[in-house]
Amino acid sequence: MLGFSRNDMKKLIALVALLIIGGLVLFGVGHTNSTKEGYSLTLQEANKNKILLLTVGSEPRTLDPQQAQGVTEHHIIMAMIEGLVAPSIDDQSKAVPGMADHWEHNDDYSVWTFHIGENRKWSNGDPVTAEDFVFSYKRMLTASFGAQYSENLFILKGAEDYYRGKITDFEQVGVKALDDHTLRIELVGPTPYLLSLVQHDSWLPVNPKAVLSFGKIDTRDSKWTSAENFVANGPFKMKSWRPNDVIEVVRNPLYWDAGNVKLNGINFYSIENSNTGERAFQAGQLHKTDQVPLDKVPYYRRRHPDLIRIDPYEGVYFYRINVARKPLDNPKVRLALNLAVDRDAIVKNILREDQRPATGYTPPGMGDYQPLNKIAYDPERARQLLAEAGYPHGKGFPKFTIHFNTVESHRAIAEAIQQMWKEELNIDVSLENQEWKVYLDTQNSKNYDLSRSGWIGDFMDPVTFLSMWTTGNGNNNTNWGNPKFDAFIEQAARTGDPQARLDILHRAEDLFLSEPPVVLVYWYTNAYLLEPSVQNWNPLVLGNHNYKYIDLKAEREPAK
Amino acid sequence: MATGTASIEPAPIRADELVQGTSLWKDAWFRLRKNHVALFGLYTFCTIALLCLVVPFFTGYTYEQTEISLKASAPMEPIFLRTEARKAGEPKKSFIALSNLEDEFLEKSQSDRKAIVAKIAEGEVYQEGRNTYQRSSQRHVFGTDPLGRDLLTRVLVGGRISLAVGFAATLVSVCIGVLWGATAGFAGGKIDTVMMRFADILYALPFTVIVILLMVMFGRNFILLFVAIGAVEWLNMARIVRGQIISLKNQEFIEAAISLGLPSHRILFRHLIPNVIGSIIIYATLTVPNVMLLEAVLSFLGLGVQPPLSSWGVLIDEGSRTMETSIWLLVCPAIFFSLTLFCLNFLGDGLRDALDPKASKD
Numbered sequence: 075m076l077g078f079s080r081n082d083m084k085k086l087i088a089l090v091a092l093l094i095i096g097g098l099v100l101f102g103v104g105h106t107n108s109t110k111e112g113y114s115l116t117l118q119e120a121n122k123n124k125i126l127l128l129t130v131g132s133e134p135r136t137l138d139p140q141q142a143q144g145v146t147e148h149h150i151i152m153a154m155i156e157g158l159v160a161p162s163i164d165d166q167s168k169a170v171p172g173m174a175d176h177w178e179h180n181d182d183y184s185v186w187t188f189h190i191g192e193n194r195k196w197s198n199g200d201p202v203t204a205e206d207f208v209f210s211y212k213r214m215l216t217a218s219f220g221a222q223y224s225e226n227l228f229i230l231k232g233a234e235d236y237y238r239g240k241i242t243d244f245e246q247v248g249v250k251a252l253d254d255h256t257l258r259i260e261l262v263g264p265t266p267y268l269l270s271l272v273q274h275d276s277w278l279p280v281n282p283k284a285v286l287s288f289g290k291i292d293t294r295d296s297k298w299t300s301a302e303n304f305v306a307n308g309p310f311k312m313k314s315w316r317p318n319d320v321i322e323v324v325r326n327p328l329y330w331d332a333g334n335v336k337l338n339g340i341n342f343y344s345i346e347n348s349n350t351g352e353r354a355f356q357a358g359q360l361h362k363t364d365q366v367p368l369d370k371v372p373y374y375r376r377r378h379p380d381l382i383r384i385d386p387y388e389g390v391y392f393y394r395i396n397v398a399r400k401p402l403d404n405p406k407v408r409l410a411l412n413l414a415v416d417r418d419a420i421v422k423n424i425l426r427e428d429q430r431p432a433t434g435y436t437p438p439g440m441g442d443y444q445p446l447n448k449i450a451y452d453p454e455r456a457r458q459l460l461a462e463a464g465y466p467h468g469k470g471f472p473k474f475t476i477h478f479n480t481v482e483s484h485r486a487i488a489e490a491i492q493q494m495w496k497e498e499l500n501i502d503v504s505l506e507n508q509e510w511k512v513y514l515d516t517q518n519s520k521n522y523d524l525s526r527s528g529w530i531g532d533f534m535d536p537v538t539f540l541s542m543w544t545t546g547n548g549n550n551n552t553n554w555g556n557p558k559f560d561a562f563i564e565q566a567a568r569t570g571d572p573q574a575r576l577d578i579l580h581r582a583e584d585l586f587l588s589e590p591p592v593v594l595v596y597w598y599t600n601a602y603l604l605e606p607s608v609q610n611w612n613p614l615v616l617g618n619h620n621y622k623y624i625d626l627k628a629e630r631e632p633a634k
Numbered sequence: 635m636a637t638g639t640a641s642i643e644p645a646p647i648r649a650d651e652l653v654q655g656t657s658l659w660k661d662a663w664f665r666l667r668k669n670h671v672a673l674f675g676l677y678t679f680c681t682i683a684l685l686c687l688v689v690p691f692f693t694g695y696t697y698e699q700t701e702i703s704l705k706a707s708a709p710m711e712p713i714f715l716r717t718e719a720r721k722a723g724e725p726k727k728s729f730i731a732l733s734n735l736e737d738e739f740l741e742k743s744q745s746d747r748k749a750i751v752a753k754i755a756e757g758e759v760y761q762e763g764r765n766t767y768q769r770s771s772q773r774h775v776f777g778t779d780p781l782g783r784d785l786l787t788r789v790l791v792g793g794r795i796s797l798a799v800g801f802a803a804t805l806v807s808v809c810i811g812v813l814w815g816a817t818a819g820f821a822g823g824k825i826d827t828v829m830m831r832f833a834d835i836l837y838a839l840p841f842t843v844i845v846i847l848l849m850v851m852f853g854r855n856f857i858l859l860f861v862a863i864g865a866v867e868w869l870n871m872a873r874i875v876r877g878q879i880i881s882l883k884n885q886e887f888i889e890a891a892i893s894l895g896l897p898s899h900r901i902l903f904r905h906l907i908p909n910v911i912g913s914i915i916i917y918a919t920l921t922v923p924n925v926m927l928l929e930a931v932l933s934f935l936g937l938g939v940q941p942p943l944s945s946w947g948v949l950i951d952e953g954s955r956t957m958e959t960s961i962w963l964l965v966c967p968a969i970f971f972s973l974t975l976f977c978l979n980f981l982g983d984g985l986r987d988a989l990d991p992k993a994s995k996d
Contacts, residue, residue, distance in 0.1 A: 485941060
């Protein structure tokens with residue numbers, strides 16, 4: 075760090091700011107930090123009182139699990155609503171009992187029976203029944219409710235027909251309350267990964283009484299999610315919600331496993347800016363941030379390796395290729411573009427958060443599925459492929475554009491790749507950044523050559539990554555399609571044997587990568603700052619922590 | 635006194651001592667030369683412009699050439715060469731800055747790391763696995779940005795863009811503004827009202843919206859950036875010129891010109907506009923920095939210059955994001971930018987004094 079301390083640096087910054095104030099005022103204003111003064115709890119007090127202080131990013135749009143879309147919402151809802159099963163302490167491919175005490179399935183994993191525990195209660199005192207789940211799934215599948223994730227439930231028999239209005243009787247949908255404590259789920263095909271699936275927000279139960287007392291089954295954004303009205307069944311219940319500041323949850327005494335809940339409460343602060351989060355952490359106002367500013371990572375790794383945590387995270391960063399445009403319709407060209415990217419250099423020098431160069435599409439950690447090792451940096455072969463495609467030394471290769479949304483790191487990566495393609499393949503690429511909504515629109519309307527993308531897994535199965543590439547899928551957006559690939563995905567959905575199923579998916583991905591409609595870049599990691607006083611915060615690939623296991627040690631002083 | 639009477643003869647007048655009429659510009663230059671601050675501004679500005687034009691050819695780097703293992707290295711920071719032996723083919727060479735050298739040995743303890751770094755820094759060739767580390771003679775005067783691109787080259791090439799945008803857009807705005815304002819002011823009456831209300835309407839529209847509309851209509855293009863900014867910036871110029879023209883047009887010399895039967899366009903261009911040239915130049919010098927700032931705003935919105943090309947505004951914006959870790963990325967372009975702005979302001983000030991036709995000739 076150039077040999078001067080942070081304090082000196084601050085003085086220098088102040089001096090420079092004064093000198094160039096005229097030119098800089100305009101730029102500075104854009105980056106003002108809204109560090110909140112209102113934190114009343116210091117870390118020591120919080121440790122003593124066992125209150126966990128977290129930030130989960132921006133302000134949640136809703137806390138209704140069936141309307142939630144983002145990771146932010148999910149991390150808060152997780153504290154208050156528990157699904158049929160819950161995440162285990164350290165292994166995301168396993169599940170522990172949640173509302174269901176035990177469960178069983180038939181041989182090909184297409185019919186599941188969940189036995190809901192007798193002692194499961196809502197925070198208003200009502201028992202949790204199988205009917206509550208049926209009501210919740212009916213709400214998800216009510217088209218006029220307009221839940222963004224309704225499609226997640228289409229694996230239930232008859233669910234899609236009900237959603238589309240082809241059948242009007244919910245009795246015909248494959249979810250039944252055999253009695254108060256027995257829920258039977260019939261699926262359209264074998265689904266060995268159902269336990270991972272039902273932990274997603276879209277499968278969580280809501281209290282029918284709470285929902286119906288503030289509207290009908292399809293009322294959106296009703297008042298039942300406000301702090302006074304929220305009915306929880308998880309380890310915590312809501313105490314207060316100050317918009318754009320903090321959501322406080324406290325221990326739920328009616329929770330079935332309340333004896334094993336270690337914390338007395340959690341405060342979720344909404345801090346959008348990663349620099350603000352880092353400063354709040356430094357000032358002892360947070361136990362954990364949700365990310366680390368990119369340029370601070372080396373500093374923490376060198377000087378405070380005890381505070382920074384870098385966990386693998388189920389996501390892949392890539393560029394979509396619009397295969398309808400020439401010359402990108404040629405699989406050889408697309409492969410050449412892939413082979414000319416030095417992922418290692420990007421990961422090591424630009425990102426520096428231990429991200430792994432993506433050698434396949436599905437990241438490691440998806441249960442027993444082995445990630446493919448098919449795409450590697452091989453400029454020699456890339457040049458050869460490009461020559462075979464008719465562009466020796468990039469001669470005559472039309473100029474094309476990479477679209478990305480306006481974020482610093484996206485730009486840095488794009489510029490690096492632009493230069494790599496220029497050096498290795500002699501191809502000229504231009505870059506165009508767009509504001510988030512315009513960018514989404516460009517991507518959805520397929521009005522691009524290459525478009526930056528990322529995909530985060532929703533559950534612990536490679537299907538969450540691969541099924542999006544079927545022909546015409548709403549998330550495909552590349553014009554790519556291969557009937558063979560579609561057949562593989564279809565076949566996998568009908569295969570009950572877990573190993574055989576994964577083999578089929580493997581072949582599907584292999585086919586996908588032999589004519590890739592994507593340029594792979596890296597597999598995500600999740601870097602964050604964590605106080606050592608937080609216990610049992612284990613690295614989990616989906617990042618879903620079961621808060622009942624988290625504990626705080628009182629003794630340690632706040633970080634400096 | 636034997637010398638007789640001294641004849642008092644008038645000294646012969648030599649032709650070159652005749653008081654010659656001097657032009658407005660000659661006078662102006664004469665006065666400007668006496669204004670040291672303005673002169674300093676002029677020379678410094680010319681130097682910067684010359685540097686931007688010439689030096690990028692001699693830095694040995696291009697503005698787009700990345701060396702990503704180098705990352706953001708500080709000005710004149712020692713740089714080391716890492717040679718990675720590979721199973722097949724040429725060994726891979728990459729450059730690493732002193733401050734990042736420690737990260738190469740993160741698996742070792744902190745004291746070990748420091749010792750190794752010190753050894754390599756002293757010039758020792760160090761082998762670690764397949765990698766060989768040694769000193770390199772390479773230097774970056776202003777350091778490098780996070781992608782390892784030479785900052786000096788980028789600042790100077792960015793300066794070309796900023797200056798080009800600044801001057802071209804100002805020229806556009808001056809042309810439109812002066813014509814519009816002078817016509818409106820001179821014509822007066824209904825024409826004036828209609829023309830100025832039209833300017834008011836444009837003034838009421840948000841600037842970015844207009845530029846985005848222009849971009850959508852004509853596509854993204856570097857030249858268009860000049861036109862778009864100029865097309866928005868002329869409004870103030872038009873107002874200032876109109877006000878001046880109105881105050882001038884009732885003065886005697888214009889009445890004289892009218893009574894001599896000069897056509898309107900001749901009165902406008904020969905008699906009115908030269909009299910407001912001072913205000914035009916002053917306002918134009920103020921417009922240049924303004925336009926440079928606007929260019930930076932547009933670039934940030936994704937409507938300006940596209941990477942890897944950059945401008946001072948873009949470089950400062952990038953630098954301000956990393957100022958806690960790599961302050962030079964902010965300071966270097968900011969110094970160039972603010973120096974240019976100062977110079978232009980000094981120069982504008984000097985020009986105003988120099989061009990004022992009411993100032994005494996001395």
